[in-house]
Amino acid sequence: CRHLILILGDQLNHDNPALDGFDAAQDHILMVEAPAEATLVWSHKARIALFLSAMRHFAVQLEAAGLPLTYLKLGAHAYPSLSAAWRAQVLQLQPQKLIVCEPGEYRVLQALEQLAVEMGCALAVRDDTHFMCSRADFKRWAGSNKSLRMEFFYRWMRKRHDVLMEAGEPAGGAWNFDADNRQSFGKRGPQQLPSAPAVAVDAITHDVLADVAFHFPEHPGSLAHFVWPVTRAQALAFLDDFIQHKLGQFGPHQDAMWQSSHGPGQSKSMLGETPGESQQAQATPFLWHSLLSSSLNLKLLDPREVIAAAEQAYRQQRLPLASVEGFIRQVLGWREFIRGVYWLDMPGMASANHYQHQRALPVWYWTGDTHMNCLRQTIGQTLEYGYAHHIQRLMVTGLFGLLAEIDPRQVEAWYLAVYVDAVEWVELPNTAGMALYANGGRFTSKPYVASGAYIKRMSNYCTGCRYKPELRSGPEACPYTTLYWHFLAKHHDTFAANPRTALMAKNFERLDADERMRIAAHADKVLNGLDAL
Ligand code: FAD
Numbered sequence: 001c002r003h004l005i006l007i008l009g010d011q012l013n014h015d016n017p018a019l020d021g022f023d024a025a026q027d028h029i030l031m032v033e034a035p036a037e038a039t040l041v042w043s044h045k046a047r048i049a050l051f052l053s054a055m056r057h058f059a060v061q062l063e064a065a066g067l068p069l070t071y072l073k074l075g076a077h078a079y080p081s082l083s084a085a086w087r088a089q090v091l092q093l094q095p096q097k098l099i100v101c102e103p104g105e106y107r108v109l110q111a112l113e114q115l116a117v118e119m120g121c122a123l124a125v126r127d128d129t130h131f132m133c134s135r136a137d138f139k140r141w142a143g144s145n146k147s148l149r150m151e152f153f154y155r156w157m158r159k160r161h162d163v164l165m166e167a168g169e170p171a172g173g174a175w176n177f178d179a180d181n182r183q184s185f186g187k188r189g190p191q192q193l194p195s196a197p198a199v200a201v202d203a204i205t206h207d208v209l210a211d212v213a214f215h216f217p218e219h220p221g222s223l224a225h226f227v228w229p230v231t232r233a234q235a236l237a238f239l240d241d242f243i244q245h246k247l248g249q250f251g252p253h254q255d256a257m258w259q260s261s262h263g264p265g266q267s268k269s270m271l272g273e274t275p276g277e278s279q280q281a282q283a284t285p286f287l288w289h290s291l292l293s294s295s296l297n298l299k300l301l302d303p304r305e306v307i308a309a310a311e312q313a314y315r316q317q318r319l320p321l322a323s324v325e326g327f328i329r330q331v332l333g334w335r336e337f338i339r340g341v342y343w344l345d346m347p348g349m350a351s352a353n354h355y356q357h358q359r360a361l362p363v364w365y366w367t368g369d370t371h372m373n374c375l376r377q378t379i380g381q382t383l384e385y386g387y388a389h390h391i392q393r394l395m396v397t398g399l400f401g402l403l404a405e406i407d408p409r410q411v412e413a414w415y416l417a418v419y420v421d422a423v424e425w426v427e428l429p430n431t432a433g434m435a436l437y438a439n440g441g442r443f444t445s446k447p448y449v450a451s452g453a454y455i456k457r458m459s460n461y462c463t464g465c466r467y468k469p470e471l472r473s474g475p476e477a478c479p480y481t482t483l484y485w486h487f488l489a490k491h492h493d494t495f496a497a498n499p500r501t502a503l504m505a506k507n508f509e510r511l512d513a514d515e516r517m518r519i520a521a522h523a524d525k526v527l528n529g530l531d532a533l
């Protein structure tokens with residue numbers, strides 16, 4: 001053929017730039033379900049199922065449009081990896097050129113470049129126009145600055161794309177309304193939780209779920225609640241549901257966490273439950289979050305349409321600006337920024353280990369079987385749905401990884417494995433950069449450390465826990481609290497020297513020598529017995 005177009009599992013947009021200029025008479029498309037992509041990290045069953053189902057639905061649409069396509073299904077071919085399948089097809093079809101849209105993973109880009117050299121075939125890697133800031137533009141914006149700040153990037157993007165702007169000024173006269181956002185639910189808990197939108201399991205998804213159960217039976221996670229959009233139409237329905245029923249409340253509840261009496265970790269749902277129980281359990285993990293990350297990352301949705309829908313809801317339905325701005329900041333700001341930083345800092349980011357942490361990931365990260373209730377709940381729902389919201393990822397599982405001095409490689413592999421929205425360009429900077437400070441503060445002004453008091457303030461997890469967030473040492477001490485003070489002791493000088501953390505260092509200085517010794521002794525016990533917590 002003339003051109004062999006490679007479409008990867010997270011490139012399921014019909015305006016995929018690799019298809020520009022496609023001529024059905026001389027070009028051909030290749031899509032591959034490669035087992036290695038599910039096993040490089042020990043992927044959650046729902047993550048594998050989501051990618052495969054969305055790919056198969058997309059392939060059906062390409063075929064219906066009359067585009068010539070080779071689709072290699074799991075189990076129906078013997079190629080272990082993407083590279084092996086591509087190599088065989090290049091040999092067979094002898095294309096003049098391979099064309100692909102920029103992949104979302106450095107490793108895949110390298111594999112493509114290697115293959116092109118090895119096969120003596122021209123390779124065109126086209127800019128991924130899904131993103132609103134190209135890699136080249138981000139590089140220009142970042143310049144030679146050592147430290148990058150999302151806030152300035154976000155303001156630049158707002159002006160550049162004319163989002164929530166009025167006569168050159170930010171709508172409402174401010175860039176940020178965080179003072180109105182980020183509240184806890186208080187003691188009463190959330191009132192009138194919105195229901196999660198439903199996705200019908202059609203014949204394609206049904207087959208995929210069976211394939212995943214057959215090929216990856218030992219993998220973590222459950223397929224019992226497969227709730228994710230696998231087509232653009234379903235993703236648009238999720239977007240509409242979010243705008244109509246959740247966006248107005250998004251801001252105030254963005255950071256709050258809540259365990260309902262039927263929440264995951266308490267129900268038997270991972271082992272098989274009645275449908276009624278699963279309905280109950282669904283409401284709590286999702287709260288007022290959009291659940292759009294996987295649809296955006298698979299490119300079933302375009303960020304421009306998501307942002308436009310939110311802005312329109314502010315202008316036409318008068319939804320609160322604090323919520324709308326808070327949401328737009330995540331998509332136009334954080335998501336684009338994170339992608340820019342990934343490509344700017346790879347491959348170094350993947351091996352960064354600022355604190356030289358070396359401990360092994362506790363085994364209960366894969367089971368949720370720990371006495372620490374916040375982790376039990378967060379990991380429980382992660383295994384059940386492949387989902388946790390941002391603060392659960394940053395301030396529960398991520399914070400523990402940092403305070404417990406876990407090797408960043410092991411934490412990163414876990415995040416890449418267990419979330420349905422995980423693709424390396426977004427997972428790695430969030431984990432290495434935001435949660436673990438493994439890249440030494442390249443885009444955060446301080447490590448995100450906190451004691452159990454933060455989790456107590458933002459959730460009801462501590463009420464159901466054997467540990468007490470206010471205790472620093474002793475058998476009932478909250479491990480977060482012990483390890484937080486231990487962390488302050490260990491990094492006192494750098495914390496004291498940074499205006500953003502100086503207050504924490506001062507608080508540590510107020511502890512007397514005996515208390516410091518008790519903390520050190522208990523932290524030692526905790527760190528040497530992580531699996532038993
Ligand atoms: P909402 O809370 O409704 O937010 C709206 C949208 O904003 C999201 O759909 C997402 O597209 C975007 N967004 C919000 N925060 C971020 C962020 N920090 N970086 C990039 N985009 C953001 N997100 C992923 O998509 N894939 C990942 O693999 C991933 N790994 C993470 C790992 C860690 C340690 C942390 C702290 C965060 C990670 N995030 C990741 C970011 C964020 O937690 C998820 O995007 C969000 O929880 C998805 O749920 P939602 O769609 O309901 O988001």
Ligand code: SF4
Nearest residue numbers: 372374452462465478
């Ligand atoms: Fe988590 Fe500590 Fe609260 Fe237990 S006491 S739920 S471990 S923060």
